[in-house]
Amino acid sequence: MKKVVIALGGNALQEANRPATAEAQLEVVEKTAAYIADIVDQGYTVALAHGNGPQVGRIIIQNEYAAAVTPGMPFDVCGAMSQGMIGYHIQQGLSKVLRSRGNLTPVATVITQVRVDGNDKGFRNPTKPIGPFYSQEEAEKLRVEKGYVMKEDAGRGWRRVVASPVPEEIIELGTVEALMERGIIPVTVGGGGIPVVRNTEGNLEGVAAVIDKDLASEKLAEDLDADLLMILTAVETVSLNYRKPDQVDLRNITVAEAREYIAQGHFAPGSMLPKIEAAVKFAESKPGRKAVITSLEKALEALNGTAGTVIAC
Numbered sequence: 001m002k003k004v005v006i007a008l009g010g011n012a013l014q015e016a017n018r019p020a021t022a023e024a025q026l027e028v029v030e031k032t033a034a035y036i037a038d039i040v041d042q043g044y045t046v047a048l049a050h051g052n053g054p055q056v057g058r059i060i061i062q063n064e065y066a067a068a069v070t071p072g073m074p075f076d077v078c079g080a081m082s083q084g085m086i087g088y089h090i091q092q093g094l095s096k097v098l099r100s101r102g103n104l105t106p107v108a109t110v111i112t113q114v115r116v117d118g119n120d121k122g123f124r125n126p127t128k129p130i131g132p133f134y135s136q137e138e139a140e141k142l143r144v145e146k147g148y149v150m151k152e153d154a155g156r157g158w159r160r161v162v163a164s165p166v167p168e169e170i171i172e173l174g175t176v177e178a179l180m181e182r183g184i185i186p187v188t189v190g191g192g193g194i195p196v197v198r199n200t201e202g203n204l205e206g207v208a209a210v211i212d213k214d215l216a217s218e219k220l221a222e223d224l225d226a227d228l229l230m231i232l233t234a235v236e237t238v239s240l241n242y243r244k245p246d247q248v249d250l251r252n253i254t255v256a257e258a259r260e261y262i263a264q265g266h267f268a269p270g271s272m273l274p275k276i277e278a279a280v281k282f283a284e285s286k287p288g289r290k291a292v293i294t295s296l297e298k299a300l301e302a303l304n305g306t307a308g309t310v311i312a313c
Helices: 022-041 053-065 075-100 136-146 173-181 213-223 255-263 273-283 296-303
Strands: 003-008 045-050 107-109 113-115 128-134 149-152 158-162 185-187 194-198 204-206 228-233 238-240 248-250 252-254 290-295 309-312
Touching: 003 022, 003 213, 003 296, 022 045, 022 075, 022 296, 045 075, 045 173, 045 213, 053 075, 053 128, 075 107, 075 185, 075 194, 075 204, 113 204, 128 136, 136 149, 136 158, 173 185, 173 213, 213 228, 213 273, 228 273, 228 296, 252 255, 255 273, 255 309, 273 290, 273 309, 290 296
Parallel strands: 003 045, 003 228, 045 185, 107 185, 113 194, 228 290, 252 309
Antiparallel strands: 128 158, 149 158, 194 204, 238 248, 290 309
16 A cells, blocks of 8 residues: 655645635635545555644734733744644544545544754754734844844845754654554644754754745655655646746656756745755655655646656656
């Protein structure tokens, strides 16, 4: 039975131009669950990963606005809160769809810590914006009072920025493996995982950082010895010259070709680039492994080789 790690993009959890309510998110997740259930029905062993950008951003905003009433939670705790919320919705949505098909496979969320290196270069130059926008005066006050790193964001105001370190170790990997051995579908490394470091006593401590969801999913896929890493996003295929008259859609490319396209600057750093990098890393990690990048709607077709972009050695 083939094992696949599926990394869900933001469009699988929340639709544009819809209210950011729990009810709306659950409705979107139920639609997403139907596509995941199609893959489960094909006999694949599945592990799910997901992003959390909009959700954790709203938790931070809630913290800021409620600061006079109740203490705000640190960023790593906000990440854990978003993992629980999104995982809960995936559990509900996927279980509902599976049950409607006569499949009683359990779904369980693992609040997942991911260890990073405290000396990772990302901590020396934080670049990942989080939370709301501030005026320059507000930003300076936060810098002085809370030690936040604040940067101006494209003329829209000032935002807090944190590091985006490389994932080194999935702390709850053994738990995820145990669930899968029992036939349970795990939801894990949500939002890239809760970033933690080991202190001098060997204990884990949360840090303010954002681990890229696709790189964390790749690490998960490697550690689980998965056959396939599937990264679901808003487009059916990876493209060169995206949204230009000479756009070229890619169907099957080698790791070498992907590296060449990266060097040529075809992929946006905050969008497709980390997906390509994760796909390349997984495909070259062991003979026979491959990665697929496609849309949620084309997921099953991509597994059958009729859609999406496949990256292999």
